[in-house]
Amino acid sequence: MLGVEFPICAFSHCRDVVAAVTNAGGFGVLGAVAHSPTRLERELTWIEEQAGGKPYGVDLLLPPRYVGSEQGGIDPRQVSELLPEEHRTFVDELLVRYGIERPADQQATVARSGGGLNISRSGYEPLLEVAFAHKIRLIASALGPPPQDLVERAHSNDVLVAALAGTTHHAQRHAAAGVDLIVAQGTEAGGHTGEVATMVLVPEVVDAVAPTPVLAAGGIARGRQIAASLALGAEGVWCGSVWLTTEEAETTPVVKEKFLTATSSDTVRSRSMTGKPARMLRTAWTDEWDRPDTPDPLGMPLQSALVADSQVRINQAAGQPGTQARELATYFVGQVVGSLDRVRPTRSVVLDMVEEFINTVGRLEQLIER
């Protein structure tokens, strides 16, 4: 269906990871929700040069409900007016408390970020234009059911449509919308994720949407977990976190180092980055937002707009001495972060997954025979 050797889909915001997985026999998917059309055009062209005709995909967020969804989205120029004074002050003072300098013109930097996420139709349509002008094999919605016209346009371009689901109810809604692939994503996943674990969700979704094929996501970083996913009834896997400590990854050096030393207990579902619950490394940043005297995170996309600039400043300062920015630095990651303990090339991560998968199935065969 996807035209790949191994049923391993790799979600990444990093074009290098996407190309490396596709070239290793898997299927790379570029997370593009925060890309400008110009940048997406450049990156898809680059991926196609690297991957030489091998299949890859693009991932967006298409949430049905977000702040301003009734009016088709928020004008980016008006975003800064919608950020409450209390929230802006909290973020500003938080950075000061951790020794990070206040920028000269806070108002200007907030306005520049403009929300960051292209989740409204007017935001994602230009990205779809770019994507459909390239040789993508798949378009995925990581949040929300793909609109009918998107499904039809994809199919008429011979592009498959995938959608992530954290509940069986959402998976059924996606299947009814005509998607070709459901990604059943457990709570242990990094990024936007629900509360039901992969072990429970996958067989439920497989039974509920049959014959639509299902990929398992959440908690998958090695061959044993791929074998487990296929045992649960999935046709393949969708992985994100495992690429974040590869040589190619976009992760900052500080975050990468934190990931390498973190345990599987060190993540938390938090609304502090995007306004919707997303799993990330638990750090001083998530702790500060979790305090009872802290303002509640705003909705999507306002929370992203609120924090986008401070995230850039935290990551810059974390690499320099003289501040406590390192304590704040965090990024989306799943519970498999506990098993990520060295930096490796993406290609060898894929090949090790496949080898462990084959060995695992061999071990199961012997269990039955003995």
Place this chain on the structure above:
Amino acid sequence: MLGVEFPICAFSHCRDVVAAVTNAGGFGVLGAVAHSPTRLERELTWIEEQAGGKPYGVDLLLPPRYVGSEQGGIDPRQVSELLPEEHRTFVDELLVRYGIERPADQQATVARSGGGLNISRSGYEPLLEVAFAHKIRLIASALGPPPQDLVERAHSNDVLVAALAGTTHHAQRHAAAGVDLIVAQGTEAGGHTGEVATMVLVPEVVDAVAPTPVLAAGGIARGRQIAASLALGAEGVWCGSVWLTTEEAETTPVVKEKFLTATSSDTVRSRSMTGKPARMLRTAWTDEWDRPDTPDPLGMPLQSALVADSQVRINQAAGQPGTQARELATYFVGQVVGSLDRVRPTRSVVLDMVEEFINTVGRLEQLIER
């Protein structure tokens, strides 16, 4: 090692389930923490009569820290003095709000419950006396590392020791204490449970405690999930929730009916029943304790003492017309509750698990070959 045909351990508070699983070729484990020694004596004798020499086990809670642990536990006669007026009033008024009559002598009923859980040495030693006088094959600690003298006493009686772990760190502590079996239990499990999902926890624990064998727990109610557990590196599985809708189960009719209609999204980790986080059905009971204006649950075993009597009254009233007790009724259960949709004999649950497991491994073999 356990002397069973199928590597399926069944945790249950119900002797009928324990005997039925053991007789079907699995391994029944009786949860005995709330039993009196007299009742445990009677139930183990009954199980042995039913199971005719086939192996079974007993499960206790041995938490290292609880209210009063420094002094070796709380005198049951003093429990009621340790329950704050605010908490007693909240529980009392909660029942009145849902139309459940206030008992004649609230003070007396709270005192009678005496904590309920035999988690101190003076509480569990009489249970161990009874257990070791019977032909148990296994003693399990569902919470906390088994004390050294318990491990030695078990081994000198040719009894295996198991311990549940929700983190790799706890599993390593158990292995260092000399236990024979680690049960790696994911967050999706019913009852006391941690935050890491089975898919992530099991391979981590398997690698960390090798060569100690590991059973997978949490999210396991069918053959596909057993195959997935074995793929992750476990030697077998430990299941609890799946037995709660069997014909033999101790579950009240109202709770059983709620379980049959619940989805996998309908559970919550709550401290409202025992004082430590335990997964149960989300109902008006858990919602009421979760409200910001509600007192925080007490520690273990005070919370159990506080609510034990009200749980009995809720379950009694839920079966009668004229109150809203049904809305409050809840019980420990894992996320697999979403797949429990009919009442079946325990024996056929076991045999269906085994059949689906064998079919699943056959399907994986074909995937590799094609």
